[in-house]
Amino acid sequence: AAKAAGKNRFLRFHPDMMTALVRRTDLEAGLQVSVARSEISVEFQPIVSPRMGQVVTFEALARWDRGDQRVPPGLFIPLAERSGLINEIGAEVMGQSLKHLATWLGADLSRSLSINVSGVQLQEPDFAEQVLQLAEKYGVGPYQLVLEVTESVFFDADCNVIKQLSQLRAAGARVALDDFGTGYSSLGRLQELPVDILKIDRTFVSMVHTGNERLPILSSMINMAHSLGLTVTAEGIETEEQANYLIALECDSLQGYLFSHPEPAGRFEQALKTSGQALDALSSRAG
Ligand code: C2E
Ligand code: MG
Ligand code: MG
Ligand code: MG
Numbered sequence: 447a448a449k450a451a452g453k454n455r456f457l458r459f460h461p462d463m464m465t466a467l468v469r470r471t472d473l474e475a476g477l478q479v480s481v482a483r484s485e486i487s488v489e490f491q492p493i494v495s496p497r498m499g500q501v502v503t504f505e506a507l508a509r510w511d512r513g514d515q516r517v518p519p520g521l522f523i524p525l526a527e528r529s530g531l532i533n534e535i536g537a538e539v540m541g542q543s544l545k546h547l548a549t550w551l552g553a554d555l556s557r558s559l560s561i562n563v564s565g566v567q568l569q570e571p572d573f574a575e576q577v578l579q580l581a582e583k584y585g586v587g588p589y590q591l592v593l594e595v596t597e598s599v600f601f602d603a604d605c606n607v608i609k610q611l612s613q614l615r616a617a618g619a620r621v622a623l624d625d626f627g628t629g630y631s632s633l634g635r636l637q638e639l640p641v642d643i644l645k646i647d648r649t650f651v652s653m654v655h656t657g658n659e660r661l662p663i664l665s666s667m668i669n670m671a672h673s674l675g676l677t678v679t680a681e682g683i684e685t686e687e688q689a690n691y692l693i694a695l696e697c698d699s700l701q702g703y704l705f706s707h708p709e710p711a712g713r714f715e716q717a718l719k720t721s722g723q724a725l726d727a728l729s730s731r732a733g
Pocket of ligand 2: 594
């Protein structure tokens with residue numbers, strides 16, 4: 447029976463799976479080379495506050511250009527998590543982002559940097575220490591940092607994860623719960639998590655369109671988050687209708703292609719030098 451099962455398993459290994467495996471191995475080897483050559487770069491996407499009329503945060507997003515082909519992070523980040531390369535990529539993204547933030551922002555405390563952090567990085571016992579040291583090296587205050595994590599980092603209830611995030615929060619950094627609503631945790635569980643900001647996933651935002659005027663789930667999320675003392679950001683705002691809808695629900699900040707696509711640092715540097723007015727005009731698109 448074992449033999450039959452074994453044979454069966456072999457037969458089930460379809461040629462397509464082989465192709466996928468080869469492709470994955472190939473991508474993984476390529477990623478390793480690119481990381482070693484420091485070919486991972488970062489783009490930034492502004493997050494605007496309609497109430498303050500300005501860009502309040504820049505989210506750093508990792509980019510991998512493989513020759514003239516850009517591999518999406520949705521593909522290479524999970525790969526890097528499996529191989530452990532995510533620790534190096536994370537450090538690279540953090541270093542590049544802080545360097546930019548320090549040169550752009552100087553002492554402008556009204557703006558912050560938001561960085562995506564993988565659960566794998568949070569397994570490191572000195573993760574928080576490394577982040578705080580890097581911030582200090584570039585003269586950036588911890589309160590100018592936001593660490594974005596997804597609900598999944600809390601699944602295995604690893605106490606190191608909580609410890610690292612708590613240490614960062616104690617130093618003044620904030621933690622954002624990314625892609626909220628796509629995972630399994632309930633609104634009720636929010637109360638227990640060490641987070642300051644709720645980022646509503648864009649699947650909910652994309653439900654806002656003409657003919658779909660009532661979305662109780664969005665108002666519930668925002669009201670619940672506010673009653674817990676959290677700040678709310680809506681991701682994936684593509685239309686003015688969506689922006690206005692979320693502003694009416696008192697969502698604190700908005701992010702999406704309507705305001706700006708993610709862009710290389712250079713695109714924002716000039717705007718920030720001229721007192722940020724060109725950037726702040728982005729938030730006038732809302733309303
Ligand atoms: P995320 O953190 O939720 O980032 C937002 C994603 O939505 C980005 O995709 C961004 O380009 C995209 N986006 C922004 N506005 C809009 C919009 O209006 N419409 C649509 N359709 N999309 C929008 P991107 O850059 O492809 O990144 C995908 C995911 O990869 C990120 O999702 C994040 O989970 C992960 N990621 C990216 N960089 C890093 C990193 O440095 N470290 C880690 N651990 N993960 C990263
Ligand atoms: Mg994010
Ligand atoms: Mg997100
Ligand atoms: Mg996402």
